[in-house]
Structures are given as C-alpha cells and as structure tokens.
Amino acid sequence: VQLQASGGGLVQAGGSLRLSCSISARTTSRNDMGWFRQAPGKEREFVAAISWSGGRTIYADFVKGRFTVSRDNAKNTVFLQMNSLKPMDTAVYFCAARSAAFSFLRIEVTSYDYWGQGTLVTVSS
Numbered sequence: 001v002q003l004q005a006s007g008g009g010l011v012q013a014g015g016s017l018r019l020s021c022s023i024s025a026r027t028t029s030r031n032d033m034g035w036f037r038q039a040p041g042k043e044r045e046f047v048a049a050i051s052w053s054g055g056r057t058i059y060a061d062f063v064k065g066r067f068t069v070s071r072d073n074a075k076n077t078v079f080l081q082m083n084s085l086k087p088m089d090t091a092v093y094f095c096a097a098r099s100a101a102f103s104f105l106r107i108e109v110t111s112y113d114y115w116g117q118g119t120l121v122t123v124s125s
Contacts, residue, residue, distance in 0.1 A: 001025045001114040005095045008119030011085055015123070019080040021095030021116060030101040033078045034112055035069060037091035037121075044094070044109055048080060052101035060107070062088075085123045092118040 007019040021033070034049040048059045048069040057069050066085075071078040078095060096112035106112075 001029065001031065001097050003095050003097060003114055003116030005093065005116040005119040008093060008121045010122045010124065013086055013123055013125050015085050016081070016083045017085065017121060019082065019093055019095075019119060019121075021078040021080075023076040023078065023097065025076075031097040031099070031114075032101055032105060033069075033071065033098070034096045034106075035078075035080045036094045036096060036109065036112075037089075038094070038118075039091040042091075046107040046109075047093070049105040049107065050078065051105060056105055058105045058107065082121070085121075087123050087125045090121060090123050092120050094118045 002024040004022040011017055030052040032051050035047040036044050037047050038044040046060050050057045050069045050071055054071050066083050068081040095116045097114040099113045
C-alpha cells in the first residue's frame with residue numbers, strides 16, 4: 001500500500017483546508033485509515049480515523065466539531081476537511097493505513113502499517 005497526502009498550505013486562522021490521501025495498492029484491500037499530525041519538536045498525534053466502509057469515524061477531542069474525515073473508495077481517496085483552523089493546528093499531517101478492516105478503529109501510531117510522506121499545514125494568527 002502506498003499513500004500520497006496532499007492539500008496542505010498556508011491559511012489564516014479561521015480558514016479551511018481539505019487534505020487528500022491517495023491510496024495505491026497492488027491488490028484489492030480493505031484498509032481502515034487514519035490521519036495524524038506532528039508539530040515541530042512534538043510527537044506524532046492522532047487526529048481522526050475512518051473505517052474501510054466509511055461508516056465509522058473517531059476524532060481527537062481537539063478537532064471535534066472542526067474536522068471531518070471521509071473517503072471515496074471508488075477513487076481510492078481519503079479526505080480530511082479542516083475548518084475553523086487555529087495556529088495550534090500547524091503541523092505536518094500524515095495519512096496512514098492499517099493492514100485491513102478491523103472491528104474497532106484505533107488511535108495509536110503503532111496500529112498503522114503504512115504511512116504517506118506528509119503534507120505541511122501552516123495556520124497564521
């Protein structure tokens with residue numbers, strides 16, 4: 001599985017961005033997906049996750065009500081819509097895939113097997 005994140009950029013506080021993650025797989029696979037972020041000098045942290053079917057989602061408390069994760073399996077793409085952005089949201093955002101579809105979504109970095117290269121989001125005050 002190869003992942004390619006895009007859509008980052010510079011935005012003012014209160015603005016919006018939509019991140020995309022393109023999924024390439026050699027074989028047909030069903031993967032739960034996650035978004036993580038890493039700010040300079042900080043550890044990578046969970047942002048949101050979505051099940052393979054798209055029917056289940058979970059969010060970190062600090063993005064609830066502002067970010068929405070979704071996916072289009074026909075286009076092999078996962079999205080992260082980010083609204084009401086704050087300077088604290090500045091980070092490199094990574095998409096990640098689990099090895100399959102599971103009964104429960106996970107927030108741990110170690111639960112994800114494949115990672116994209118990250119896209120930088122900068123929110124100015």
